[in-house]
Amino acid sequence: MEQQNHFKQLLLQLNQQRAKGYLCDVIIVVENALFRAHKNVLAASSVYFKSLVPHDNLINLDTEMVSPSVFRQVLDFIYTGRLSSSDSVSDHSVSSLLTAASYLQLTELAALCQRKLKHNGQTPSSSNKLTTSPTPNGHTPGSLRLSSTPPRATPSHHNNHSGSRKGNLRNQRWGQEGRLREDLSEEEVFISGSRCASLSPSGGSRVNGLALGLDLSKRSPSGSTATEEVSPSSLPQSSSPHSSVSPTPPTTAEPRENQRQLPNTSTDLLPRAPCKRPRPHREATNLGETGKALHKGLVKKPGAPGHEKLVRGDRVTPELEDGEVDGEENGQDQSEESGHSGHSGSEGGGGGARGKRNGNTNYIYRQPQPGFEPGVGDNLYVCIPCGKGFPSSEQLNAHVDTHTQDEIYIEEEEEEEEEGGGYLKDEDPDIYASRGVEPGADEPRHRCTVCSKTCKDAVSLREHEKSHWLNRPFPCNICGKLFTQRGTMTRHMRSHLGLKPFACEECGMRFTRQYRLAEHMRVHSGEKPYECQLCGGKFTQQRNLLSHLKMHTSPS
């Protein structure tokens, strides 16, 4: 007994689910396009994917081997078993497909392309001949490679790659955006500079680092991940969407010794290997981190329910955990929303209206101005003081220059009037703090929350504070936050993207900074180098010792 069309129906269902993003559990990054798919389907179709998907939820493909439009055809083929006639009509297209199929070890597709070329009287170019060659590290003797392609570097190569890709992406970003956007279907998420993140039909949101014109890659230190045996999955390749390209396809025949011990990359959806105190919810996956990054920037439209509660510090509010966005709730056209999260002016424009007061970091985030629709359109660059969005940093800078002290603060005061009495009457101590005014003071001092300078009045304080944000020339393209140094901004961007190049060999936890990893390693070693001279208490972190000392010195 056999159910007729069972396979066809099954594949049809899977393809429909892919189109809707339903149960998709992997994202393939090709240049500046993201494709969602199912691991099982990919693994069943390609040895290459089979070797990668168990460990990575985010896979970068070598753009020299496959372009977004070609990969769309590849993916269509995987899910349907056929190539549309329009796609395959051109020999050039077939040749590109063959290259991609070879790279991805889609033997059936490669054979199909070869037959097609042969049928058309073409012979596959030498560059498209399938050959086998070892990977640069010699670990994948059976992998298929293109003979014309020089062996890729080992996964630590990613900086090299990103270097060349960076320039390419910049060009693609502007020159090919139109074409790509036409090329890409709805289930693909297009990323560009002005739309560094966009929403998939299912509402999932992703972000792309180099689309922002930044090389956010970071070489893993030799001491952290780094042995010759280190598995690609332990390296930042998958956690840095653009800084790395998937290495030469490994073969499944070769077990990756470290896979059991080493954590999956930060893209893992599963809880990590137990650390001392596993806190899965904090150890967000890379996708989760990416989503988190975007969620940090996601802003519900002003007036939308829950508009103000989406961003709580840097945590993702539960309602957004799955990439839920306003547009979806409202049933709005997703295409219209495609720049929404990309705009993510978020902390800068609106989502961060709650503001963040963190030590010396004190940004006054405001609600978007009337008429400013965060995320609608290409207004990715957000003016912190007024919340207006602009499509380019140049326009934003020009706009910032037009701000005068008076107009900024007149607006604020008007807003305060509308809110009923102004901030000095506000009961919320946070408000006082954020305004640099001490609660309860009869004659509140106007103290700058950035440098603690005390001003004689609110106007002076605001004038002074303006100098701070004007002196932060490095805006985060995702959230609009301004930074004093480019390096700090770049580091901040890594946190948006969940790039954690430094992995603990013991528990697999990953960190954005090597220093953090070294600090973390004390958890495993038990080393507590910081000792309280008052009580003898020992601490693994100096900051905790300092915190402890404050407890000693506090009046209570």
Next chain:
DNA sequence: CTGGGGAAGGGGCCC
């Protein structure tokens, strides 16, 4: 419920 400790994230700043 609260406070202390452990662990981690993020920004500023210096080199």
Next chain:
DNA sequence: TGGGCCCCTTCCCCA
């Protein structure tokens, strides 16, 4: 430009 360090902060666990 990146590493290292400092500081502030947050969250969780536990007594």
